Amino acid sequence: MQLSPTPDPQAKSPLSDAQQARRAWLAVLAQAPRADLEEALHAALPDGLPPYDWLRAPETGLAMVRGRVGGSGDAFNLGEATVTRATLRLRSQDSRSATVGVAYQLGRDKRCAELAALSDALLQLPALHDLLYRRVIAPLVKARTAQHDQQRHAAAATRVEFFTMVRGN
Numbered sequence: 001m002q003l004s005p006t007p008d009p010q011a012k013s014p015l016s017d018a019q020q021a022r023r024a025w026l027a028v029l030a031q032a033p034r035a036d037l038e039e040a041l042h043a044a045l046p047d048g049l050p051p052y053d054w055l056r057a058p059e060t061g062l063a064m065v066r067g068r069v070g071g072s073g074d075a076f077n078l079g080e081a082t083v084t085r086a087t088l089r090l091r092s093q094d095s096r097s098a099t100v101g102v103a104y105q106l107g108r109d110k111r112c113a114e115l116a117a118l119s120d121a122l123l124q125l126p127a128l129h130d131l132l133y134r135r136v137i138a139p140l141v142k143a144r145t146a147q148h149d150q151q152r153h154a155a156a157a158t159r160v161e162f163f164t165m166v167r168g169n
Helices: 017-031 034-044 110-123 126-157
Strands: 052-068 075-090 100-106
Touching (some): 017 126, 034 110, 100 110
Antiparallel strands (some): 075 100
């Protein structure tokens, strides 16, 4: 799994490096299973999770999923997907410098959205960033990559090769 949100390294992005890094870890958190995320967070923070206040408590709604004909043609509405979102702010002495975390999760798991938003906020703190990246994001990327490889291998096992034999002239 590639963590870079820009597939072409030569392409110029209007986003800063910090914004691109945050986009990448948010993508990882959005796809993380709740059990894996909870286990990784508790292992990285054995003293417990820090206090926070809700800016937007986890809420579930619908989002329109759009597709494109052939991947690049005209856009069309494919259908709706259930999405849970959450926004929180870490408690700090100075409310102006308080860190805000956000999360959007496919499905209705409010606890998963809460953990992803908390992870996002904690990853923005310089004192915790490296630790959390190593102990939360990297293992989630590794697990997701292993899952994709397993799915790719399973699909390759069902592949059928067709060929044509020519008879005569």
